[in-house]
Amino acid sequence: MKHGRFMVGLVGVAAVITYLVWTGVSTTMVYYLTPSELMERVEADPAFRDMGVKVSGKVVPDSYERVEGGDLLHRFVVHDLEDPTVTFPVEWRDALPDTFSDEVEVVVEGRLNTDGVFEATTLLTKCGSRYEAAPEDMAR
Amino acid sequence: MTMVLGVALVSAAVVLFIVQPVVKGLHASLEREDDELTDTEARKRVALLALRDVEYDFLAGKLDDEDYRSLKSELTAEALAALEADEAARAGRAGTAEGGTAVAAEIDDLEAEIARIRSHIRSGLVCASCGYANEEGSRFCSSCGTALGGRAAS
């Protein structure tokens, strides 16, 4: 199709969209790590703390405490799914999800600060297993 | 036992239902029906719709005189070509009844509508300067005040 000027405009717009998508991914994507991986990376490169990351782990039993005061502040400790000895403390300033409890699988997004505390900006509990139950779970 | 019976019944019914045509030689029609839209009719319809919309747009003041004339001549040429093509196709399909189809009725309606709009325009009631369609008996445009009845769009 020889549409000269028109094709230029079309290609231009397509280019802009491609640019937005490309840079969009690289600027907003977030590494999804396990606590062990997070610790490794921070040890290897302390500057890694500045990157926003997403970490999945489980809540260590009895680690939850609610800090009193007007603001909603919660603290708890998360351990690695594979290796329960690798842990880090998390601070979260918002309502807790209903499904939050000991040993529940959580996904936190945020930054590990210099004190070693993970300041979470997002907190999700995973309830994916709700949809498929193993036959053993059925009451006989 | 009822289960086996039920299963047998359902299978038998289904098999009979779908195999019957092949066995008994029952045929579904594969020919185009008389009242169906043909390609040339479809094009004719689209051309007339476009023409009608142009007339309306001019009447509603969305097109100015110049745009209206040039668009109208282009579309009229297209509509004529589509009409001729359709006539040729009909001649080719000798014997098909005309005027009994839904599309033919719609096309007649469209042509009548276009004719009505044109006569309104022709009567000089569409203002040449702003395109506003005025009431019967107006001498000056109610929208912009210019005197009417100058150039009537043909």
Add this chain to the structure above:
Amino acid sequence: MTVLGEFALWISLPVALWGMFLGFAGGRTQRGDLVLSAERSVYAVFLLHLVASIGVIAAFVGDRFEYWYVASYSNREMEIFYKITGLWAGQRGSLLFWALLLGLFSSVAVFQNRNKNREFMPYVAAVLQTVLAFFVVVLLFAQVNPFERLDFIPANGQGLNPQLQNYWMTIHPPTLYLGFTAFTVPFAFAVAALLNGRLDARWIVLTRKWILTSWLFLSIGIVFGMRWAYEELGWGGYWFWDPVENASLLPWLTATAFLHSIQIQEKRGMLKVWNMSLVLATFLLTIFATFLTRAGLIESVHTFAQNLTIAYIFLGFMGTMLALCTVLILYRLPQLQSENKIESFVSRESAFLFNNLMLVGAAFAVMWGTLFPLITEGVTGQQISVGPPFFNRVNIPIGLVLLALVGIGPVIAWRRATKKNLQRNFSTPFIVGLGTAVVLWFSGARHGLALTTWSISAFVLTIIAIEFWKGTRARARIEGEGLLKAFFHLVTRNRRRWGGYIVHVGIVIMFMGFAGAAYNVDTKHHVMPGDVVEVESPMGHTYELTYEGLSVSIGRGQRNLMWQMIASVSVQVDGRPTGILTPEKRSYVTAQQPMTEVGIRSTPIEDLYLILAAVDDTNAALSADASAQGIDLQVLVKPLVSFIWLGCLMLTLGTVIALWPSADRRRLESEAVDAAPATAGA
């Protein structure tokens, strides 16, 4: 009954395959008996799936827990309504439900066309049966058979996730599936046209109505999902760029693109290959959507479990279809050449092309963002996450351009728009848009994106209002009618155009609603009974919320409910009492943790949204300890959320108008059908 249903599912496979082979063979050899058999098999498969579905429902209603599916999604105490709708509560049943709806639409398509479009129908039936056969293969061989039995009979089932026991969640899957499955029919017609070479102006007429109907169902389904999330997930949000949400959006975007670019093909005979590709892409995307939700490859709020067999079957099917369709299009390329070319950058063709570019661009962006984490993990092993920041970053600019095009497209001239034409049509709306921006700015609204959205919305609404006004007035002059009658006739004489305008009004209103989120208010308070919380709304109202207290209700068996903790909050708006809201926490027998039920007060301009975030001491409260009444109350004010639901209503109204057959055509069509010689039809 259930055993019969299981059997019905099994024999639907050979029947579907029979129909597939005979349809293609009959079309190729032009043998009417083969074609009739194929068309009958379409009805047969639908009926068999109906029996199968009834079988599943019977198992639910009869508490037949030896079936894994029933045990997983039901229990004795559950209400009959959720037992019946349990058919689509989980992965397996929903696949059967999908097949059922597909069978329904296939039957409607075959029945509607028993006396017309006969050159297409052999292949249409064949393609429909191919897709149906695929779904039956999945159901029977990918470990997702709803009739699978356990080797023991559990005493009771697990029950349905309480978050799914909600009106919206029950009707959201069906409406969405109606949209998805309906797209298979235009796809079948497209393939049939490619096979028989009838790629002329009639194909457009055939496919357009089906695509519009499917599009309507899909739109409604998506908005219902948003409504469910808003009411049930308890976060105050309605869209999260969740992979499953994205999957439902993808075919919607391409279908919208098709609805617009098809007009270019109709008027100017251009973009034939593009349009054909859009129909195929839309269908493939609906299969992709099922695939995403079934294969569980991406973590999301919705996902069901992981299952590799099913992944391979789906990928295999999609790949094969994609390859076959590409070959077909290439084969027919000579007949798909454009008849005209684009004359000007500034024309309606150009506006529609940009509209398509934006929509398809958005689809690419959403697809990329959804699949990128998968691809990265596959290639580098590194898991990453792409979330709302990405999707908003790309889609908001695209959305704004689209919003502007909604106004420009319908009004700019075909072929080439002269300067005069532009001035005439756009000066007033432009001024209104600009004026709106100024007025909003001076009223204190400073959020750039929201301001832009609302100004463009004003621009577009002005254009549409003027269109209606000019059109009505012109018609009143011509026909000598009163304005009201003229308006009515205007719309009914050209339902596509004016119905389309109403749909656009709906879209604009929805965008205005989305932009309201820029002014969301979100505050948290710890309160004891008697405490008053004051919240200012961005619209200027003051809400005074008095926490009256916490009441506890311990019910048993009723909807699987163990207990409810209800916070009573009396609401005063600008000093006037307006009632009581009751945000709750509920605990169900079937769930381990409590669920939140929010309290919403909706007005046209904003929603007051209350969440019982936490109870100080749950156990004490449950023991009726009068002193344990402290709670954390989260108060959200969400401006313009009602606009979203209202916009959806307008969208529905406009589409129904556009779809409504005109009275004369209906009458004449039925007369013609009666007169046609009766063939040995089904």
